[in-house]
Amino acid sequence: MALTEERTSTHHVRRIDKPDPAARSRGGQRFLLVGLALASAYSLFPVWWLIVAATKDRTALYQSNGLWFSGWHLWTNLRQLFTYENGIFLRWTANSFLYAGVGSLGGTLIALATGYGLARFQFPGRDLVFACVVGSFLIPIALLTLPLYLLFSEIGLVDTPWAMLIPCLINPFSVYLAKVYTEATVPYELLEAARIDGAGELRIFFSIVLRMMTTGGATVFLLAFVNTWNAFFLPLTVLRGEENWTLNLGLYNWSGKRLESGVDLTSLVLTGALLSIVPMAVMMIAMRRYWRTGVTLGALK
Numbered sequence: 001m002a003l004t005e006e007r008t009s010t011h012h013v014r015r016i017d018k019p020d021p022a023a024r025s026r027g028g029q030r031f032l033l034v035g036l037a038l039a040s041a042y043s044l045f046p047v048w049w050l051i052v053a054a055t056k057d058r059t060a061l062y063q064s065n066g067l068w069f070s071g072w073h074l075w076t077n078l079r080q081l082f083t084y085e086n087g088i089f090l091r092w093t094a095n096s097f098l099y100a101g102v103g104s105l106g107g108t109l110i111a112l113a114t115g116y117g118l119a120r121f122q123f124p125g126r127d128l129v130f131a132c133v134v135g136s137f138l139i140p141i142a143l144l145t146l147p148l149y150l151l152f153s154e155i156g157l158v159d160t161p162w163a164m165l166i167p168c169l170i171n172p173f174s175v176y177l178a179k180v181y182t183e184a185t186v187p188y189e190l191l192e193a194a195r196i197d198g199a200g201e202l203r204i205f206f207s208i209v210l211r212m213m214t215t216g217g218a219t220v221f222l223l224a225f226v227n228t229w230n231a232f233f234l235p236l237t238v239l240r241g242e243e244n245w246t247l248n249l250g251l252y253n254w255s256g257k258r259l260e261s262g263v264d265l266t267s268l269v270l271t272g273a274l275l276s277i278v279p280m281a282v283m284m285i286a287m288r289r290y291w292r293t294g295v296t297l298g299a300l301k
Contacts, residue, residue: 047277054274058267077271084265089272091243092250096229097279098161099246103168104224110169111220115178116209120191130179137172142233149237163238164246168228174220181216182209222287226280247276 053061057073064070081089118130148167152158157166186209194204210217235246242250251272254265 050270050274050277054267054271056267058264061267061270073267074271077267081268081271081275084268088242088250089247089268092245092247093275095161095244096247096276099164099168099231099235100225100228103165103228104221106165107169107171107174107224108217108221111171111174111178111224112182112210112213112217113205114175115180116182116186116205116213118175119179119182120186120188133172133175137176145234145237148234152238158238159240159244161244164228164231164235167234168224171224171227174224177220177223178213178216181213181219185212185216218287222283225283229276229280247272251276 049066052067052069054077055072055074056064056070057076060070060073118126118133144167148163149158152163157163190208191204194208199207230248231246232248232252235249236252239245239249242253245253251269254272255269257263257265
């Protein structure tokens with residue numbers, strides 16, 4: 001027994017501490033939270049500045065702290081905004097809803113039909129067509145604006161709502177998303193069963209496929225709506241008269257009047273810019289369930 005104790009006392013065991021997985025996980029969570037907090041602050045900072053600026057009059061806008069309130073003139077700014085030039089701001093808002101709403105809705109329907117056809121029908125040249133679709137949405141829209149203007153000039157569509165609506169109906173990226181969602185949610189067996197029961201292709205698409213593609217369609221519509229609502233270069237090129245301008249184009253024209261005629265409309269421009277983000281915020285909140293599910297489905301695919 002004494003010999004055993006002596007060996008034990010003279011034998012040194014080296015202990016290696018293993019890293020704690022829970023501690024590493026907590027460190028990663030803290031790093032992620034800090035990163036999310038910084039990204040949120042960076043994203044919300046312009047919105048906060050815009051909210052504060054929309055509550056100021058012209059004097060406080062230039063002489064007070066830009067990140068804090070100085071008086072409350074929001075209602076006065078709103079009243080001037082809605083009455084300036086006989087309420088042209090309301091006309092621009094209606095135009096933006098027309099272009100973004102109707103154009104995105106029609107474009108979503110066309111994209112879903114095209115994506116469904118590419119995903120579930122076999123025809124010669126299908127792979128080539130899909131390759132052209134993928135290649136076309138890699139081209140910046142700015143490169144297509146001038147050809148569109150020349151084409152619309154030949155057929156007399158410049159300075160008409162059709163000059164904005166027609167480009168909104170064709171969106172290759174929406175077609176790509178629709179194809180991905182169709183492959184993930186619409187099985188071949190269901191389509192074959194519907195055909196055996198005597199359903200035609202149009203009835204299958206409108207009665208079965210569209211209902212199964214609600215999430216994908218909502219995602220495509222939301223992306224198209226935001227893209228059209230924020231469009232600037234296309235309406236700047238194809239729209240001339242003020243009565244057909246979009247909200248962004250009208251506010252841009254107001255911001256330039258200070259240099260052209262000396263009229264400072266900065267307060268109205270900032271108030272209008274604040275109102276212009278409200279429809280997109282409402283759209284995102286109302287469709288967040290479809291948006292979250294749609295993005296997850298596309299990521300899994």
